[in-house]
Amino acid sequence: MEMDTISAISTPMGEGAIGIVRISGDDAIQLADNLFKGKRPLAEAETHTINYGHIKDPDTGDIVEEVMVSVLKAPRTYTKENMVEINCHGGLTSVNRVLQLVLNEGARLAEPGEFTKRAFLNGRIDLSQAEGVIDLIRAKTDRAMNVAMNQVEGKLSQRIQKLRQALLETVAHVEVNIDYPEYDAEEMTLEILQEKGSFVKKEIDRLLQTAQQGKILREGLSTVIIGRPNVGKSSLLNSLVQENKAIVTDIPGTTRDVIEEYVNVRGVPLRLLDTAGIRETEDVVERLGVERSRKVINSAELVLLVLNNNEPLTEADEELFKLSEGHDVITIVNKTDLEEKINLNRVRKLAGNRPVVATSLLKDEGVDELEEAIRELFFEGDLETGDMSYVSNSRHIALLNQAKKTIDDALGAMEAGMPVDMVQIDITKAWELLGEVIGDSVSESLIDQLFSQFCLGK
Numbered sequence: 001m002e003m004d005t006i007s008a009i010s011t012p013m014g015e016g017a018i019g020i021v022r023i024s025g026d027d028a029i030q031l032a033d034n035l036f037k038g039k040r041p042l043a044e045a046e047t048h049t050i051n052y053g054h055i056k057d058p059d060t061g062d063i064v065e066e067v068m069v070s071v072l073k074a075p076r077t078y079t080k081e082n083m084v085e086i087n088c089h090g091g092l093t094s095v096n097r098v099l100q101l102v103l104n105e106g107a108r109l110a111e112p113g114e115f116t117k118r119a120f121l122n123g124r125i126d127l128s129q130a131e132g133v134i135d136l137i138r139a140k141t142d143r144a145m146n147v148a149m150n151q152v153e154g155k156l157s158q159r160i161q162k163l164r165q166a167l168l169e170t171v172a173h174v175e176v177n178i179d180y181p182e183y184d185a186e187e188m189t190l191e192i193l194q195e196k197g198s199f200v201k202k203e204i205d206r207l208l209q210t211a212q213q214g215k216i217l218r219e220g221l222s223t224v225i226i227g228r229p230n231v232g233k234s235s236l237l238n239s240l241v242q243e244n245k246a247i248v249t250d251i252p253g254t255t256r257d258v259i260e261e262y263v264n265v266r267g268v269p270l271r272l273l274d275t276a277g278i279r280e281t282e283d284v285v286e287r288l289g290v291e292r293s294r295k296v297i298n299s300a301e302l303v304l305l306v307l308n309n310n311e312p313l314t315e316a317d318e319e320l321f322k323l324s325e326g327h328d329v330i331t332i333v334n335k336t337d338l339e340e341k342i343n344l345n346r347v348r349k350l351a352g353n354r355p356v357v358a359t360s361l362l363k364d365e366g367v368d369e370l371e372e373a374i375r376e377l378f379f380e381g382d383l384e385t386g387d388m389s390y391v392s393n394s395r396h397i398a399l400l401n402q403a404k405k406t407i408d409d410a411l412g413a414m415e416a417g418m419p420v421d422m423v424q425i426d427i428t429k430a431w432e433l434l435g436e437v438i439g440d441s442v443s444e445s446l447i448d449q450l451f452s453q454f455c456l457g458k
């Protein structure tokens with residue numbers, strides 16, 4: 001594969017202790033040597049060593065920077081190509097100046113994610129592993145990070161490969177049956193088809209069962225706090241943020257840039273709308289009416305419905321319950337430090353089998369119980385302590401669903417007594433769909449689109 005030498009700044013843009021200019025490609029080491037002055041040329045350094053020296057401007061001979069330079073020789077590197085990492089003093093000017101010199105020597109400025117893209121194109125990692133790298137960078141909680149790390153290490157890839165292998169074996173059997181019909185092995189072929197098909201389907205189901213949690217871990221759980229004015233919604237938000245340290249991030253969405261606030265509640269990342277958004281939804285019943293509340297509730301995956309212990313239930317409260325039917329709702333009866341005027345039996349009845357938690361946010365009571373209720377809602381059973389190979393990526397989930405459907409079709413066709421070569425078409429299709437998860441036979445534009453989501457220099 002024809003690959004030029006690329007370079008980029010791999011550390012965040014801003015003032016820092018150290019800034020790294022990364023170079024990858026055939027000419028990386030030679031190119032860096034044109035700028036480097038140290039004990040010996042980088043070409044003579046052992047691979048995976050870091051070397052002290054200076055960067056000089058080849059035109060003027062001026063010393064530009066004092067540096068440490070890592071030399072990483074192909075093929076055992078991040079990209080499988082020759083790589084150099086120049087560790088500069090971390091000022092914007094310094095790192096930019098060194099990058100400029102590297103580009104002057106003939107390197108091309110890397111596109112976002114291009115180093116990782118090369119790791120993929122050069123076969124060190126597959127597509128789902130590369131996607132794991134993005135998730136790793138974006139992970140908001142330890143748990144999300146564990147899931148991403150597992151994917152980077154190829155745990156999901158291995159499971160997918162195992163399933164593809166099983167499908168391949170069935171296809172091979174069918175082929176024998178088609179090529180040598182005189183063996184009259186049809187009966188046996190059908191049996192194998194049935195067995196392997198059901199096995200793969202079951203495994204896909206198991207993977208898909210992790211998808212809901214996986215997706216929440218990766219993207220956060222969109223959460224809205226609703227309730228009549230003055231019940232304590234803002235106090236609830238504040239207390240969740242205080243206890244759990246809000247992580248403020250700006251993730252560029254595809255259509256708009258939104259500031260999202262993440263609150264990590266016992267491993268469940270809650271994606272709260274930005275403060276403006278939350279303020280807007282606060283006294284939604286009174287101010288904006290039922291239609292608006294319905295929209296807000298429908299847009300969220302978790303509804304925190306706040307009531308006032310010190311007031312009788314109102315029609316508006318009942319309406320909020322009605323609107324949130326069919327959603328994940330935790331009811332919070334707040335202000336338990338004040339006299340109980342609410343009809344708790346009625347509240348429990350309205351909540352049905354969904355959790356009700358009593359709090360006094362003023363006295364900081366009941367928040368633990370609320371957090372526990374949130375955790376239980378999303379980590380019921382014991383998925384969390386499993387091997388952490390969750391499916392978390394919408395692209396993967398869609399492909400797995402399609403593959404499962406295709407296998408269903410195959411099993412159905414078989415039961416209907418269709419000829420085996422018809423069944424084979426479906427099995428092959430399922431094999432291809434699973435292949436797309438790990439980047440087998442995916443289009444160039446999809447690859448470009450995936451890697452463009454990376455940071456510059458990754």
Ligand SMILES: Nc1nc2c(c(=O)[nH]1)N(C=O)[C@@H](CNc1ccc(C(=O)N[C@@H](CCC(=O)O)C(=O)O)cc1)CN2
Nearest residue numbers: 010020022048070072075076077078079080085124458
């Ligand atoms: N300075 C620096 N820090 C970094 C990275 C980097 O590229 N540079 N990484 C990148 O973002 C991450 C580490 N990831 C890496 C993954 C694979 C290889 C690598 O060289 N793999 C070789 C095996 C090398 C060996 O066993 O000695 C290989 O798989 O062949 C390097 C880094 C995090 N920290």
Ligand SMILES: Nc1nc2c(ncn2[C@@H]2O[C@H](COP(=O)(O)OP(=O)(O)OP(=O)(O)O)[C@@H](O)[C@H]2O)c(=O)[nH]1
Nearest residue numbers: 228229230231232233234235282283335360361362
């Ligand atoms: N006694 C008591 N007061 C509380 C409690 N929680 C909140 N409050 C008070 O209730 C008032 C309203 O609290 P907020 O958190 O602003 O309520 P809100 O639902 O956001 O109100 P709006 O934004 O006006 O809809 C404030 O004066 C709080 O201090 C509680 O548990 N007990």
Ligand SMILES: [Mg+2]
Nearest residue numbers: 233234235282
């Ligand atoms: Mg408020």
